[in-house]
Amino acid sequence: MMLIEETTVPDVALPVAEFKAHLRLGTGFGEESLQEGVLRGFLRAAIAAIEARTGKVLITRDFTWTLTGWRDRAGQVLPVAPVTEITQVTLIDAIDTESELAASDFRLEADSQRPRLRPSGSLLPMIKTGSVVRIGFTAGYAETWGGLPADLGQAVLLLAAHYYEYRNETALSDGCMPFGVTSLIQRYRAIRIGVGAGL
Template sequence: MGLRRTTEPGVEPVTLAEAKLHLRVDSDAEDAKIVGLIKTARTDCEFRIGRTLITSGWTLTLDCFAQLAELPMPPAISITSLKYTDTSGAEQTLAPSAYRVDLSSDPARVEPVGGWPATASVQAAVRVVFTAGYGESPDAVPSAAKDWILLAVGDLYANRERSSEKVKVPMDFADALLDPLRIWG
């Protein structure tokens, strides 16, 4: 299974103004740095909770239809296309009437109407292009995620020389902010 973001969000869940207020920064000299920290914190937040915060595009690749049950990185908004490599090696696009998507499930579930078509025995034989996220506005993002991002930006900003691969938000309660948003299992 492979998952790749194909369209970046148009905005971040936390605005530059919100981050600067949180950091108590009045100057514009480090705006570019702070914008980068917001993106880093958002990406880490999404990884930790297994969700997409702002509407963006994704491509899920699977070796066969049997692996397709749920769409990762919820909440799913829609499936743009569902393509597969048939047994003769040709790419086919499955008609939307050939499958059902339950967008009310979290994560969204996908099932065939009747049965899935046969695919070639190749890697990435099935490709699902879909859109996910809470919306296109920062206002749509759960406040707990936004609060965590602000704490992470603050930690990254204060400790920018630290050699670390992961955001280390201080205080255990900060990570607990994300617990209600996590995909468990």
């Protein structure tokens, strides 16, 4: 399996002004824009960390996901949520011949935790040995920062501020995330029950 982010979070979607206010950085000195690139970097890092921890995409982007086989031909769970659209399903055989499924052959079963690619009929098409399927989809809560759930937005600002404040600290443990951030994102984390409850 390979998940590729086809588009990135645009700079205009990053809350640089809100982050400056959160950090209580001074304004009006004429050189405040010099640090904006650094602040955007911390915001992108915080977004990536929260998305990795929750399996949720914050700002809407396009992805492609390549699989060598279905987990369940009655419906394949997608790797992230929330998915808003499945744009393409393409079968690629062992000699790289591509066969795109018609949009009428599949549908999106929207779900806040485990969205699925469902067949219009009873089963998704067979993936032969040596072949793969490539799924294109769009995922994300909002296209702009203002459209995000407030708790996720606050979690990003808190984590980005943590990264900023401890940017020179090398002794922090791997995966260190402040308690306030963990509390804010807890309800978004996927619940996995039993054997094979993953993707």
